[in-house]
Amino acid sequence: MRARFPAVAVGVLGVALAAAACGSTGSSSTAANSTSVKAMWGSQNATRCAAAVNTKPDYPNTIGTIKGGATTLSGAGSTFAAPMYSQWSSAYDTASKVAVAYASIGSGGGVAAVQAGTVNFGDSDVGMTPAEIAASKGPVLQIPLLLGAVVPTYNLPGIAAGLKFTGPVLGEIFAGKIKTWNASALKKLNPGVNLPDEPIAVVHRSDGSGTTGIWTDYLTKTSPVWVSALGGPSQSSGKTVAWPVGIGGKGNEGVSAAIAQTKGSLGYLESDFAISEHLTYGQVQNKSGNFVEPCIATIVPAVDGVTFPSSLNVSLTDGSNANVYPVTGTTYALVYEHQTSKAIAAGLVNFFAWVLTAGQDQNVSLNYAPLGSALQALAYAQLKKITINGTPVA
Amino acid sequence: MTARPASPGAGNGRVLLQRRRRYGDTVFRAAMLTAAGLVVVVLAAMAVFLVTQSLPALRHYGPLSFLGSDRWAPSDATPAGTSPNPYGIVQFIYGTVLTSVIGLLIAVPMSVGIGLFITGIAPAWLRRPLSYVVDLLAAIPSVVFGFWGIFALIPALQPVVSFLTGTLGKIPVIGGVFAGPFFGLSYFTAGIILAIMVLPIVTALCREIFATTPADEKEAALALGMTRWEMLRTAVLPRSRAGIIGASILGLGRAFGETIAVTMVIGNNVLSITKSIFSTGATMASVIANEFTEATEPFHLDSLFVVAMWLLIISLIVNVAGKLAVRRIRGDLA
Numbered sequence: 001m002r003a004r005f006p007a008v009a010v011g012v013l014g015v016a017l018a019a020a021a022c023g024s025t026g027s028s029s030t031a032a033n034s035t036s037v038k039a040m041w042g043s044q045n046a047t048r049c050a051a052a053v054n055t056k057p058d059y060p061n062t063i064g065t066i067k068g069g070a071t072t073l074s075g076a077g078s079t080f081a082a083p084m085y086s087q088w089s090s091a092y093d094t095a096s097k098v099a100v101a102y103a104s105i106g107s108g109g110g111v112a113a114v115q116a117g118t119v120n121f122g123d124s125d126v127g128m129t130p131a132e133i134a135a136s137k138g139p140v141l142q143i144p145l146l147l148g149a150v151v152p153t154y155n156l157p158g159i160a161a162g163l164k165f166t167g168p169v170l171g172e173i174f175a176g177k178i179k180t181w182n183a184s185a186l187k188k189l190n191p192g193v194n195l196p197d198e199p200i201a202v203v204h205r206s207d208g209s210g211t212t213g214i215w216t217d218y219l220t221k222t223s224p225v226w227v228s229a230l231g232g233p234s235q236s237s238g239k240t241v242a243w244p245v246g247i248g249g250k251g252n253e254g255v256s257a258a259i260a261q262t263k264g265s266l267g268y269l270e271s272d273f274a275i276s277e278h279l280t281y282g283q284v285q286n287k288s289g290n291f292v293e294p295c296i297a298t299i300v301p302a303v304d305g306v307t308f309p310s311s312l313n314v315s316l317t318d319g320s321n322a323n324v325y326p327v328t329g330t331t332y333a334l335v336y337e338h339q340t341s342k343a344i345a346a347g348l349v350n351f352f353a354w355v356l357t358a359g360q361d362q363n364v365s366l367n368y369a370p371l372g373s374a375l376q377a378l379a380y381a382q383l384k385k386i387t388i389n390g391t392p393v394a
Numbered sequence: 395m396t397a398r399p400a401s402p403g404a405g406n407g408r409v410l411l412q413r414r415r416r417y418g419d420t421v422f423r424a425a426m427l428t429a430a431g432l433v434v435v436v437l438a439a440m441a442v443f444l445v446t447q448s449l450p451a452l453r454h455y456g457p458l459s460f461l462g463s464d465r466w467a468p469s470d471a472t473p474a475g476t477s478p479n480p481y482g483i484v485q486f487i488y489g490t491v492l493t494s495v496i497g498l499l500i501a502v503p504m505s506v507g508i509g510l511f512i513t514g515i516a517p518a519w520l521r522r523p524l525s526y527v528v529d530l531l532a533a534i535p536s537v538v539f540g541f542w543g544i545f546a547l548i549p550a551l552q553p554v555v556s557f558l559t560g561t562l563g564k565i566p567v568i569g570g571v572f573a574g575p576f577f578g579l580s581y582f583t584a585g586i587i588l589a590i591m592v593l594p595i596v597t598a599l600c601r602e603i604f605a606t607t608p609a610d611e612k613e614a615a616l617a618l619g620m621t622r623w624e625m626l627r628t629a630v631l632p633r634s635r636a637g638i639i640g641a642s643i644l645g646l647g648r649a650f651g652e653t654i655a656v657t658m659v660i661g662n663n664v665l666s667i668t669k670s671i672f673s674t675g676a677t678m679a680s681v682i683a684n685e686f687t688e689a690t691e692p693f694h695l696d697s698l699f700v701v702a703m704w705l706l707i708i709s710l711i712v713n714v715a716g717k718l719a720v721r722r723i724r725g726d727l728a
Binding site for chain 2: 105106108109111112115132198199201206207208231235238240241242243244245246247248249250257258261262264265
């Protein structure tokens with residue numbers, strides 16, 4: 001009897017290991033889809049995305065380095081800009097030995113952290129409302145740092161990247177009115193594509209998100225069904241909305257994980273997340289009627305014809321340029337205008353002056369566009385407004 | 395006058411010894427009293443803290459309005475508006491209870507089975523290792539369960555649930571409860587994970603309860619010619635019924651509070667109650683975990699405290715009820 005126990009134990013262990021091995025093949029990899037199936041972008045998009053764009057604008061840093069800046073800075077906010085902050089902070093650390101720690105917690109979290117004063121700077125893809133600024137410790141400067149795209153990302157095995165969407169159709173999908181992939185509206189937009197008779201698993205953000213702000217801003221402008229399903233334009237756009245259907249993921253990271261894990265899912269992601277996770281994303285029809293692929297050349301025209309108010313807080317979606325990708329946005333660094341610590345003030349000005357000049361040359365490497373010269377000049381001018389004890393730092 | 399050596403219990407010596415003993419005792423008693431009192435104080439302080447933090451929202455919207463609505467829409471909230479309450483919490487109570495009940499429905503029969511196997515059927519050399527392995531399940535961290543749930547359990551469930559939605563989902567009246575589509579993240583998945591987490595607790599208690607069956611009753615049943623199963627069914631189970639119920643209630647208390655594993659697999663659909671158990675939802679613990687970091691809307695954070703307060707109340711009631719039920723059966727277990 002006693003001799004049998006080790007044999008039985010080994011047997012049980014073997015069965016358990018075999019069961020675990022068999023059960024772990026679940027992750028639905030869409031990497032194979034984007035590489036092995038021909039993309040559906042079309043030749044027009046190929047021309048658009050090949051257009052020459054100044055990817056290394058090489059803006060001059062006229063402020064120079066202010067002495068006495070802090071050697072560590074802390075920031076928190078948007079997951080939309082998180083990959084870029086990660087690269088900027090490591091490059092800046094190499095350039096000037098200043099460590100910038102950025103916590104990717106969502107634009108809502110970034111605004112809350114700025115209001116509470118727990119970080120040196122925040123970041124939000126949707127500018128702060130007057131009410132939010134009133135609830136802060138003082139006036140807040142909003143400094144745009146990059147241009148990025150929010151792309152409709154889906155997980156349909158066998159379907160290539162480049163599925164066509166329009167604002168109204170996306171609004172109906174996210175409102176829960178279009179429930180299956182082979183609905184007539186989607187089939188009409190994508191005539192040659194074999195869309196499956198599968199339900200659409202909508203994926204959205206569960207946290208307060210500037211990416212959501214950009215996406216819902218676009219849906220509010222283009223989809224009356226979306227607006228009425230949410231109960232009006234003030235409810236249908238913003239960092240948090242009352243999503244009628246769908247799975248909630250935390251951060252761009254959570255949404256990309258949910259899309260990768262769920263067959264038949266459709267969500268919205270900042271384009272760098274979709275590209276780096278090898279997820280398939282589609283093209284959206286812009287105001288001029290063209291179906292446009294999100295790439296650097298189609299993000300840059302988003303600022304054409306836009307008048308920037310003094311706060312620089314403006315929507316960049318649904319642009320009028322014929323070649324623009326319509327769901328484009330920027331991210332705003334949130335910095336208190338009247339700083340209380342000389343070292344932090346100098347450190348912040350040095351960092352953001354670098355980001356707005358040398359840093360802009362790195363945007364393209366992570367699929368963001370650098371700021372155009374007009375917007376960059378306006379953003380740079382914001383830095384000169386930062387004061388310490390009444391005197392401007394820069 | 396000869397000096398007399400002090401001997402124990404003589405004159406000054408005895409008084410000194412007694413004084414030292416009393417002093418040491420007092421310090422010891424005070425220290426133990428503080429430790430015990432601290433536990434009570436922490437519990438009371440937590441309850442008071444939750445109530446005071448939720449007071450602004452309770453006062454603004456009225457305490458009952460939270461329980462009267464199943465629509466949680468922070469984006470609807472305005473600083474002045476009081477009705478309708480945009481922070482209805484009924485769907486979270488529904489989610490918590492539903493996932494816990496699914497967990498218990500799966501775990502309790504399995505626990506009873508394991509308990510019967512360990513006490514009645516297994517050979518003597520297997521009892522302790524098997525009990526040990528079941529208890530080890532309780533040692534697995536909650537987040538590991540969540541991870542495993544997303545990457546291993548959900549893909550494995552897909553074919554099973556597709557079959558269920560195709561068959562049960564089509565039945566006329568109750569079909570809505572089993573209707574698809576199933577995207578993996580759902581009340582049902584969370585219920586299964588809770589079942590695994592609750593299994594060790596209920597099994598341990600069932601084991602103890604079954605072990606107290608008098609041997610002569612079992613032998614009498616066998617002597618009458620009953621099979622092993624019939625003996626267990628007539629001699630062991632009937633007297634253990636109340637104990638099993640008590641164990642289940644304790645397991646329920648554990649399931650109510652489970653946060654991270656449930657948050658990872660339930661889908662975070664906070665808007666309102668969704669009918670099907672295969673659809674996404676939210677529980678009280680999951681909505682707090684998801685939203686507290688940036689609850690910036692008017693009264694959003696205060697309403698999350700209201701959810702936490704109700705979670706504490708419900709958990710305490712269930713845990714106390716469970717302990718009382720188990721104590722009635724076995725005073726030394728609870």
